[in-house]
Amino acid sequence: MSTMLTNTQHLAPAAQSSSRRNTPAVKIDGVSKAFGDTTALHEAWLTVEKGEFLTLLGPSGCGKTTILNLIAGFLESDRGEIFIDGVPITDEPAYRRDVGIVFQNYALFPHMTVAKNVGYGLKMRGVPKAEIAQRVREALELVKLPGYGDRKPRELSGGQQQRVALARALVIRPKVLLLDEPFSALDKNLRSAMQVELKQIQRRLGVSTVFVTHDQSEALSMSDRIAVMSAGMIRQIGSPTEIYRQPTDRFVASFVGDTNVFQAERRSPSTVSVGGVTVGVRSTDVYDPTAEPVADLFVRPEDLAVADAGTPGTLAGRVTAKVYQGGYTDLYMETPFAEGSVMARLNGQDAVARWPDGANVGLVLPASAGVAFSASRDAG
Amino acid sequence: MNRSPLDWALRLAVVAVVAFLVLPAVVVVIAGFNDRAILTFPPQAFSLKWFERALTYDDFRHGFRNGLIVMLWASSIALTVGAAFAYALHRYDFALKHVLESVLMSSLIIPHFTIGLGLLMLASQMGFGRTFAVVVFCHVVIVLPFVIRSVYISLQNLDQRLELAAASLGAPPWKVLVTIVLPLLAPGLISGWLFAAILSFNEFTGSLFVTSQATQTLPVAMYNYVREYADPTLAALSAIYIVITATLLTVANFYLGLGKVLNVDHAH
The missing domain is CATH 3.40.50.300 (P-loop containing nucleotide triphosphate hydrolases)
Known part of the structure; x- marks a missing residue:
């Protein structure tokens, strides 16, 4: 070490x-x-x-x-x-x-050896030859390609080319x-x-x-x-x-990770209600109190739970599809309170057997795990 | 393996096309070895004396020398100018770009005798007469489109990110040019130059108008010869011509092939 x-x-x-x-x-x-x-x-x-x-x-x-x-x-x-x-x-x-840069296609100089590629920036800086050789060797060791200096870029695999590109960008500090x-x-x-x-x-x-x-x-x-x-x-x-x-923006909430969008009504700066069920929202700062009372509640699939149909405090829904992923199961449902389908990510083996396709279920919203944004239809 | 009739027909067609292209050359080359002072085929007896005459005839020697001078100047100037134009056309957007492109490529469409005649009139108007400068200029105009095309294609294969990478590593623009752009364009530049050289050395129609007795190139000298004599000297000269051109083309092809290898930077 x-x-x-x-x-x-x-x-x-x-x-x-x-x-x-x-x-x-x-x-x-x-x-x-x-x-x-x-x-x-x-x-x-x-x-x-x-x-x-x-x-x-x-x-x-x-x-x-x-x-x-x-x-x-x-x-x-x-x-x-x-x-x-x-x-x-x-x-x-x-x-x-x-500035050191690594491009998507690595942009290695095809007419130069790996060592010349890595040493290019040092040469341009007028570093003495012996020091260039030394620093190129170190850089190639850093990216786990020692001894590759004499090869041409085209003789390397994609991963190796990327390591060379990284070494070339890092060697100039x-x-x-x-x-x-x-x-x-x-x-x-x-x-x-x-x-x-x-x-x-x-x-x-x-x-x-x-x-x-x-x-x-x-x-x-x-x-x-x-x-x-x-x-x-x-x-x-x-x-x-x-x-x-805690996404503070509709776009962020929908672009990063999977999410479900429920149609909600504003109750207070920190609560909304969906279908008569009132829940807290995490990001209150994004919530514009002067806006219309309608809001969109974003809930992550892993925060959504499923209970038997008719359980008090749940939203009525119906199972439309299941995707078994090994460690978890994605349960797709339809509900009148959301646009499009709703997905719950359930841990445990029994989810597959417990909720057959077409079964009526009760959707359990998390007490305060959602984020709400003013319902604007020009999302994204 | 069974060959279908269509297969055989295709092979026959290929042979016929090749024969059609090659036969005239073969006939001329063989005629050059004729023992007698007339152009006949096939020859009755063989001799190398027409080759000797072709190589020692004064007009041909001067024409060869003149052609070489014009070729070297014209192809080098065309390469420099053409590479600069190709770079500008490839890298920059500017007003009238298409007009410039059309003007530069126009000698592909305009007959060479028109170019020659035009230059002859222009040159005498301006008092140049039929000097080497005018011949060189004429050849530059004629070979320019080929050089531009050759360099342009090389530029298209040149990943611009290589230049950006070099710049980010600390290379000022002239060093990027010398260490990255020129080495990677070299195959295109060399083959463009060779192509221009071959075209210039063979060029006849335009040259006929702008050369004088003192500046006539080899093809013009050959034309003047055939108007007076009908012996196999020209056939012998043609054979020499073919060998030289084929050699140059082989070299050019070598560099073009090499270019493909050099311009591919994905190993997988």
């Missing part, structure tokens, strides 16, 4: 030991970007703390890649200012920003590491393995990271914080738990 530590010392970001310890790694102040008539990014405000792993999550075209390109310097913003390590870099070209959907080209098993490994490396080096993905489970499992985006706007920034449990 001690050799591992000495090996990675060289890779630790230099800025970490500087006096600006509390300065955010990246600060985005009211940045906007439009392409012609299309607004790609609308007044984004965002900070990435030192050593933080921040994910930009959203569907394609939501503006997440635009933010990445703006930080990297591949695009110029129309308005606003971007700081890296406290220094405004809006007018700096990409090659003077000290970037002030911030940018990851543009780096896992989407990998098959599922390799993807999970690489996710764990990347997260370990990121922790060990303490490198501030901005990760772009449209995959919500990837975002939930890897991030310190997540910024959920749609239509060029950052909808919510928070820890994975906050994003999942």
